[in-house]
Amino acid sequence: MVETKVQPKKKADGFDSRIGFILACVGSAVGMGNLWRFPVLVSAWGGMTFLIPYFIFVIIVARLGVTEEIALGRSTGKGPIGAFGKATEHAGKGSRLGENIGVIPCIGSLALAIGYSCVVGWIFKYVYLAFTGQLFAMGTDMEQIGGMFGGTASAFGNNLWIVIALAVNFAIMALGVAGGIEKANKIMMPLLFVMLIGLAVYVGVQPGASDGFRYIFTVNPAGLADPKLWIFAFGQAFFSLSIAGNGTVIYGSYLGKHEDVPASAINIGIFDTVAALLAAFLIIPAMATCGEELSAGGPGLMFIYLLNVMNRMPGGMIVGIVFYVCVMFAGLSSLVNLYEAPVATLQQQFGMKRLTAVGTIAAVGIGVSIMIQGIVSEWMDAVSIYICPLGALLAGVMFFWVFGKKYALEAANEGAAKPLGDTWYIAGKYLLCGLALTALIAGAILGGIG
Template sequence: MRKKGTKAMGNNGIELERDGFKSRTGFILACIGSAVGMGNIWRFPYMVSAWGGMTFLIPYVLFVILIGSTGVIEEMALGRATKGGPIKAFGDCMQMRTGKRKAGEAIGFIPVLGSLALAMGYTVVVGWIFKYTYLAFSGKLSAMGNDMSAIGGMFGSTASTFGNNMWLIIAMVVTAVIMALGIAGGIEKANKVMMPLLFIMFVGLGIYIFTLPGSSAGYKYIFTLNPKELLDIKLWIYAFGQAFFSLSIAGNGTVIYGSYLSDKENIVSSARNVAVFDTIAALLAAFVIIPGMAAGGAELSSGGPGLMFIYLVNVFNGMPGGKIVGIVFYVCVLFAGMSSLVNLYEAPVATIQEKLKLNRVASVGIIAVAGCVVSLVIQGIVSGWMDAVSIYICPLGAMLAAIMFFWVEGKKFAVDAVNAGADKPIGKWFVPLGKYVLVPLALVALIAGALLGGIG
C-alpha cells in the first residue's frame, strides 16, 4: 500500500501534490485495463484464424515478451521518474541532457495529441458498445434472429454520420464521471470492478461455448501449426503489430499511469503482469469467438467492427441461450472499451492540469466537451480517423518515448529509473535491447503500418 499522491515540481519550483494509485493492485489493473481493448476482441481472434492458430500465436507471444520486457517497463519508468505525462517527461529528459526543455516539451505534445485523437475515435466505438449492450439486455438483438439484413442494417445505421448521438454522449459522460473522481477514487476503483468481472465473465463464456456441438473444430484450428507459414515475413509483421498495439505503448497512457506510481513499487513485476493478463484476455476472446463461430457453422472471415456487431450477433442468435451469451459478451466488451477509453483521455486531462493549473474536475470537463463534440462529428469517418492515428501517431509516440528514455537520458538514468523499488537490479540486457531493438522496431511499426494500411 502507498499513500495517495506523489510529489512533483511545478514550473514555479513549488512541490505540487499529485493524485495517485492507492495500491499496486489498482495500478496493475488500471494498466491491464488500458491494454485490454478492442484489439484483443475484434482483431486478435481474426488474426489467429487468418494465420492459422498456433502459427500466429508463436511469433505473437515472442513479441509480447520482447515488448513487455522493454517498452512497457520503459514507459512506466519514464513516467514515474519524471512524475509527469509525456510533455513533462520529454521536457525533463531534454533539459537534463541538453538544457533545452522547450524542445522536449514540444515533442511531448505529439503523443498527447495522438492520445486525444485516438480517444475521440474510441469514444464513437464505445458509444456503439453502450447501444449494443442495451439492445442485448432489452432483447432487441435476439429478436432479429438470423436476419442478416436486419442485423447489418442496425449496425449500418448506428455507424453512420450522426447515427448514434445519444449513446455516444452517454459513453462520454460515464467516462468523464470516472475520471473526475480522480486516479484513486475513479480510475482505480472502476478498474478494480471491471477487470476482474471481465475475466470471470469471459471464462464463463468460454466454458459455455466448450459445451456446444461443433465447437471442437474451433479448438482444433486454434492449436493448428503450419511450419511453412512461419517463413512468411508478413506473418511476423502482423504478429508484431498486434503485440505492439495491444500492449498500448504509444508514449502516452502508460507514461501517465506510471507517473502516479510510487518509487517503492516494482515496475518490472508490474509490466510482466500487464503483458501476461493482456495476453490471457486476448486468448480468452479467441477461445470464445473462434469455437463460437465454429459451433454456429460460420466462418471467421472478418475482423473489426463487422465481427463484433454483425457476424457474432448472428451466431449468438442461433445458439441455445444466445440472449444470455450476447448480454455477457457485450458487458465484457463494454468493460474493455471503457477501461481503455479512460486511459486514452488521461494524458490530455493531465496536460490541461499541468499547463493551465486547473483542478481535475475542470480539466476533465474541458477534455470531455472537446472529445464529445469531435466524436459526434466524426461518426461517419471514424474508421479512417482511427487508422490514421494508429498507423502514424501511436508508433511515432512509442519511438519518441523510447528515444528519450534510452538515448537522450542514457543508461544510468534508465537503469536507476527501473531499479527503484525492484527486488533485484534489471539485467544488463535491458538497455541494449531497448536502444537497438525496441526503437528500430517502433520505426518498423510506423513504416510497415503506412505501407500495409495498418498492422495492429
C-alpha cells in the same frame, strides 16, 4: 504570540495499490484489439502458427516497452510533455524542445480517444439493446442485423449513446486516479475476466466447438517462414500493450517509487495476453458451432457476424448480454486511459484543477466524436498507423538515448526485486526503438499492422 499550525501536505493523487495500477494498465491494454482483431488474426494465420511469434513479441514489448514507459512516467512524475521536457533538459538542450515534441503523443492520445468514443458509444447502445431483447428479436436476418449496425455507425447515427458513454467515462475520471480510475478498474477487470471465462466454457461445450479449439492449437511450420506473419504478430503485440508514449507514461507518473516496475510490466503483458486468448477461445469456437468461417474482423465481427451466431446458439440471449457487457468494460477501461493523457496534460502544464481539466476535455471529446461518426474508420487508421508508433518511438528515444544509460537503469530499477542490467538497456536502446520505427514504416506500407 499566536501559534501557527502547519497544515499537512496534501497527498498527490495516484494509485493506492500495485494491483490497482496493474489492473488500470491492463484495462488500458485490453480493448477492441483483443476482442475483434486478435481472434481474426489467430484464425487467418493458422492458430498456434500465429501465437508462437505473438508470444515472443509480447515478452519483448512488455519487458522493454511497457517497463520503459512506466519508468519514464514514474521517474519524471509527468506525462509525455513534462517527461520529454525533463529529458532534453537533462541533456543540456533545455526543456522547451522536449515539451514541444511531447505534444505529439498527447495529440495522438486525444485523437485516438475521440475516435474510440464513437466505438464505445456503439457498445453502450448494443448493451442496452441486448438487455431489452431488441438485438435478439432480429434472429438470423442478416439484412436487419447489418442495417442496425449500418444506421448506428453512420454520420450522426448514434449521438445519444456517445453522450451517455462519455458521461460515464468522464464521471469516472472526475473522481480522480485512486477514487475513480483505480476503483473502476478493480471492478471492471475482474468481472471482465470472469465473464470471458464463463462464456468460453459455455461455448466450448456446444456441438462443433471442438473444431475451433483444434484449429487454435494447430501449428503449420511452413507458415512460420512467412515474414508477414511475424509483422502482423508483432503489430498485434505492440499495439495491444498500448505502447504509444502517452497513457502508460501517464499511469507511470501516478505510481509510487517503491513499486517494482519490471515485474508490473510483465504482469500487464500476461493479463493482456490471457484476455486476448480468452477472446479467441470464445469467438473461434463460437463461429465453428455454426460452421461459419472467421474471416471478418473489426466492427463487422463484433456487431454483425457474432450477433448472428449468438442468435443461432442455445441460450444466445444470455450469451449476448454477457458478451456485450464484457465488451463495454474493455472499451470503457481503454477509453479512460486514452483521455487521461490530455486531462493530465492540462493539470500538469496549465495548473488546472482536476474537474476543470476533465470538463474541458469532455467538451472537446463529445463535440468532435459526434461530428466524426461517418469517418471513424479513416480517423482511427490515421492515428493508429502514424501517431501511435511515432509516440512510442519518441518515448523510447527520450528514455534510452536522451536520458542515457545511468538514468534509465536507475529509473527502471528503483523498487525492483530483480534489477535490470546492461543487456536490457542495450535491447531497449536498439531493439525497442527499432521495433517502434518498424511499426511506423510497416504500418504506412501495409495500411496498418495492429
